[in-house]
Amino acid sequence: MARTKEFDEDQALDKAIEIFWHKGYNGTSAQDLVTYLGLSRSSLYDTFGDKQKLFSKSLQRYQKQAQDSVKELLEKSENVKETLHDIFKQAVIESFEDRITKGCFMVNSSVELAMHDEEISEIVKNNSQTMEEVFTNAVKKGQEAGHISKALEAKVLARFIFNNYSGIRVLARTGERNKQVYDDIVKAVFSVL
Amino acid sequence: MARTKEFDEDQALDKAIEIFWHKGYNGTSAQDLVTYLGLSRSSLYDTFGDKQKLFSKSLQRYQKQAQDSVKELLEKSENVKETLHDIFKQAVIESFEDRITKGCFMVNSSVELAMHDEEISEIVKNNSQTMEEVFTNAVKKGQEAGHISKALEAKVLARFIFNNYSGIRVLARTGERNKQVYDDIVKAVFSVL
DNA sequence: GATTTAACGGAACAATCGTTCCTGAATTAG
DNA sequence: CTAATTCAGGAACGATTGTTCCGTTAAATC
Numbered sequence: 001m002a003r004t005k006e007f008d009e010d011q012a013l014d015k016a017i018e019i020f021w022h023k024g025y026n027g028t029s030a031q032d033l034v035t036y037l038g039l040s041r042s043s044l045y046d047t048f049g050d051k052q053k054l055f056s057k058s059l060q061r062y063q064k065q066a067q068d069s070v071k072e073l074l075e076k077s078e079n080v081k082e083t084l085h086d087i088f089k090q091a092v093i094e095s096f097e098d099r100i101t102k103g104c105f106m107v108n109s110s111v112e113l114a115m116h117d118e119e120i121s122e123i124v125k126n127n128s129q130t131m132e133e134v135f136t137n138a139v140k141k142g143q144e145a146g147h148i149s150k151a152l153e154a155k156v157l158a159r160f161i162f163n164n165y166s167g168i169r170v171l172a173r174t175g176e177r178n179k180q181v182y183d184d185i186v187k188a189v190f191s192v193l
Numbered sequence: 194m195a196r197t198k199e200f201d202e203d204q205a206l207d208k209a210i211e212i213f214w215h216k217g218y219n220g221t222s223a224q225d226l227v228t229y230l231g232l233s234r235s236s237l238y239d240t241f242g243d244k245q246k247l248f249s250k251s252l253q254r255y256q257k258q259a260q261d262s263v264k265e266l267l268e269k270s271e272n273v274k275e276t277l278h279d280i281f282k283q284a285v286i287e288s289f290e291d292r293i294t295k296g297c298f299m300v301n302s303s304v305e306l307a308m309h310d311e312e313i314s315e316i317v318k319n320n321s322q323t324m325e326e327v328f329t330n331a332v333k334k335g336q337e338a339g340h341i342s343k344a345l346e347a348k349v350l351a352r353f354i355f356n357n358y359s360g361i362r363v364l365a366r367t368g369e370r371n372k373q374v375y376d377d378i379v380k381a382v383f384s385v386l
Numbered sequence: 387g388a389t390t391t392a393a394c395g396g397a398a399c400a401a402t403c404g405t406t407c408c409t410g411a412a413t414t415a416g
Numbered sequence: 417c418t419a420a421t422t423c424a425g426g427a428a429c430g431a432t433t434g435t436t437c438c439g440t441t442a443a444a445t446c
Binding site: 232233234235236239 | 392393394395396
């Protein structure tokens with residue numbers, strides 16, 4: 001019959017995530033994609049349709065990966081406050097390890113496209129909602145276990161946490177390389193919990 | 194001698210701020226600028242050089258306006274905590290009043306360009322530094338007056354405040370229209386002060 | 387009125403954009 | 417082997433990109 005696929009579609013998507021993450025949607029050209037994914041123009045368009053669809057698929061894949069990671073960590077956790085702290089520390093570390101500070105693909109895409117692309121807007125909203133739920137459940141668990149203060153409602157704290165997470169990712173994108181700045185923010189955030 | 198300028202350069206810059214703010218750098222075409230500023234192609238290039246320079250000037254003008262506003266409010270303030278609260282409330286209101294939620298021009302530009310354009314990167318860094326100083330001085334004043342808790346250092350709180358301010362502006366850019374979300378964040382932030 | 391500069395409209399530029407299409411080689415299954 | 421399908425390579429598409437330049441009109445000073 002026919003020849004089978006040679007390249008792994010998911011692997012190509014991971015490459016697409018990287019370059020879109022780094023350069024943004026408008027900043028990434030079709031030629032960039034061909035070069036970086038290592039596919040021919042024709043294969044690329046045959047497989048993914050067009051640039052917008054490829055971007056959308058990339059962002060959805062990124063979202064799933066990022067969400068699953070956080071979700072799993074928090075659900076398995078026995079001390080939610082500590083786990084949240086670990087998640088923030090990890091975000092801070094990522095802002096330094098990469099020479100190219102890419103920030104957060106979701107945040108970057110929100111800022112660049114959410115108001116101009118309905119499909120991306122949906123993904124972003126879905127992400128916010130899911131993350132809010134994940135954080136809310138985590139905070140509730142922490143409050144019940146006595147690790148987290150009950151002075152504020154779980155949902156309030158969840159939104160607060162998510163907001164600071166976004167802020168930190170923006171900070172990373174600006175190229176801030178003074179670790180103390182990040183540490184100070186995390187310190188203040190966790191003084192609330 | 195010569196004919197005098199007919200259009201106000203600053204007025205044109207304000208227009209440029211608006212459209213760059215809304216559509217971003219890469220999302221704004223030369224034609225968009227001609228149409229929106231109401232200048233001819235030739236006048237535009239004669240006056241501002243090229244697109245990058247026009248963007249840079251726009252961002253610098255925006256920065257000065259935004260900084261002066263916050264700086265003045267905080268320096269004149271007799272209750273810094275209340276004034277900071279007003280500033281946040283204002284940011285929240287702006288996220289609703291505009292049908293087109295533009296977020297913050299500085300945050301948007303940071304995310305889109307800071308890593309790819311050295312000049313923009315400098316403006317962004319300068320802005321972060323200045324805002325940190327402004328907030329730090331304000332917090333110090335509030336702490337001395339007894340309005341703000343001394344549990345955390347002024348600089349720590351300043352960075353924390355700035356981070357949440359950025360986060361809220363990203364949230365606005367995502368199109369979040371549930372006021373409760375913003376209010377919850379502000380509530381949690383001010384529980385620290 | 388003559389000169390000088392400002393601004394305009396619009397043509398035109400080369401370059402790049404995203405996208406389509408064609409050819410030919412490679413690889414699989416029957 | 418044949419047929420089917422996948423990929424690479426590259427030419428080519430029209431559209432749009434940012435930018436330059438020219439010709440003309442409008443206003444200001446001398």
